[in-house]
Amino acid sequence: MKCAMLYGPGKLKIEEVEIPSIKKGEVLVEVRAALTCGTDIKTYIRGHPVLIRSYPSPFGHEFSGVISQVGTGVKRFTKGMKVVAANSAPCGQCYFCKKGYVNLCEDLRLLNGAYAQYIVIPERIVNKNLLEISDHVSFEDAALSEPIACCLNAVCQSDISPGDTVAIIGLGPIGLILTHLYHLNGAKVIACGKGEKRLELSKILGASLTVDAEEIHDETEEIKAVKKLSNNGRGADIVVEAVGKPDTWEMTVKMVRRGGLVILFGGCPSGTSFTMDTSLIHYEQITIKGIFHHTPKLFKRALDLISSGKINTKAIISGRRPLEKLEEAFSLVKKKKGVKYFIDAFYK
Numbered sequence: 001m002k003c004a005m006l007y008g009p010g011k012l013k014i015e016e017v018e019i020p021s022i023k024k025g026e027v028l029v030e031v032r033a034a035l036t037c038g039t040d041i042k043t044y045i046r047g048h049p050v051l052i053r054s055y056p057s058p059f060g061h062e063f064s065g066v067i068s069q070v071g072t073g074v075k076r077f078t079k080g081m082k083v084v085a086a087n088s089a090p091c092g093q094c095y096f097c098k099k100g101y102v103n104l105c106e107d108l109r110l111l112n113g114a115y116a117q118y119i120v121i122p123e124r125i126v127n128k129n130l131l132e133i134s135d136h137v138s139f140e141d142a143a144l145s146e147p148i149a150c151c152l153n154a155v156c157q158s159d160i161s162p163g164d165t166v167a168i169i170g171l172g173p174i175g176l177i178l179t180h181l182y183h184l185n186g187a188k189v190i191a192c193g194k195g196e197k198r199l200e201l202s203k204i205l206g207a208s209l210t211v212d213a214e215e216i217h218d219e220t221e222e223i224k225a226v227k228k229l230s231n232n233g234r235g236a237d238i239v240v241e242a243v244g245k246p247d248t249w250e251m252t253v254k255m256v257r258r259g260g261l262v263i264l265f266g267g268c269p270s271g272t273s274f275t276m277d278t279s280l281i282h283y284e285q286i287t288i289k290g291i292f293h294h295t296p297k298l299f300k301r302a303l304d305l306i307s308s309g310k311i312n313t314k315a316i317i318s319g320r321r322p323l324e325k326l327e328e329a330f331s332l333v334k335k336k337k338g339v340k341y342f343i344d345a346f347y348k
Contacts, residue, residue, distance in 0.1 A: 001018075001116060002014060002016060002117050002345050003015055003058055003116035004059065004323060005017075006044065006057050009045060009046050009047045010045065013056075020119075020120045022069055022070075023123075024123070025071050025074060025123030025126060026074075026121060027069070027071060027083075027120070027121040027130065028069035028070075029063075029067055029119050030068045030117065031064075031116060031118060032064060032139040033063060033343070034062060034063040034114040034116075034345070035062040035140065035143045035147075035340045036329050036341045037062050038174060038333075039267075040061070043059055044059075051110065051112055057112065060115035060343075061146065062114060062143050063084070063119065064082070064083065064084040064139045065083065065139065066082055066083070067079050067080060067081045082135070082142075083131060084142040084145050085130045085131075086130075086146055086149070087111045087114075087146055088108050088294075089122075089124040089125040090102035091105055091109070091124070092105075093107075094107055102296070104292070104293075108293075109125060115326055116323075129299055131145075133307075134307050140313070141306050141317070142303065142306060143342075144316065145302040146299065147173065147174065148177060148181070148302035149299040149301070149302040150174070150293060150294045150298075151174060151177045151181050153291050153295070154178060154263050155185055157263070158238050160185050160186060161186075163188060164187050164188065164238060165189075165229075166187040166188070166189050166237065166239075166240065167230065167238070167255055168191050169239065169241050169242060169243060169248060170193055170244075170248070170266060171193025171195070171198040171201070172198075172339075173333070173339050173340050174265065174266075175202075175243075176205055176316065177316065179207050180315075182238075188209075189202075189208055190207065190211065190226060191210045192210070194213050194336070197336060199212060204312065205316075211225045211229070219251050223251060230257065234257040235256045237256075237261070239260070239261075239262050240252075240262075241263065241264050241265055242265050243266045244266030244267045245266070245268060246272045249264055249274045253286065256286050259284070260286055261288075262287065263290075264288065264291070265291045316339050318339050318340060319338060319342065320347060321341050323344070
């Protein structure tokens, strides 16, 4: 089979490798759609301490396909079934799983290798995070389940009231999905980011107002611009950082109203830190939440949203590319020429 192998930061090769064999409880899936992801692009550029522990390694984690083989002991799935798999599954037994924080599982089983023609789904993911896709749902649409599930984690922890003002900072793929989901949940969304096309897309996905960060060269002015549009200058009810830079984290906490909520969604590089005025926590009584990953319930909810037709997938998926053009697809996303690309390992 064809498989994208990462040999180190910036070192990617498309190789012919053996189709992997499966063991008891596992499933082999023929990958029909894999989507580019900001995490995968970061992994390609600088590596990843959790997803890629050694080189060379396959990678990619947003995908769907058709079951090609079923291991012994698998009861719910059969050969030929359309499925989508999450990129992880919790153990259900550790301290955090028992506390209800399954996304923080101490033994989270991760899955990589979607940029290939076939992928093995481990037994735990088969049991907890493999879902059948309805006939009317396309493979590329179903592959959006994982990033949407991550974004639902933020939305579900926001305690939104109808008409709340939510400012989304950063309009990459995740920022645009967050914009869409908050809009669907009744919020008035202010989308703040760079790039005319991204700003226009944010409006298509539900943003009521936009702030072009490219035209603002001063952090203070960007904060003022968002606050001016929020609650008569008081600041947004909820501000979501979807960039993943410490200086953006610092800016974001200054955009929220008193008693408001800040969600730090974008993951910063390991070892970095940020500072903030302690009075914002104490006297302004703002709440700050970090959001990480997803849960099996959110993964299923994401697929249900896609299946219902409520998600504007056409605005998010920008086109199809063969596996050999994976680096080109990464480059296009980095240049803001598209949001997510559908990688088809069988497409020429």
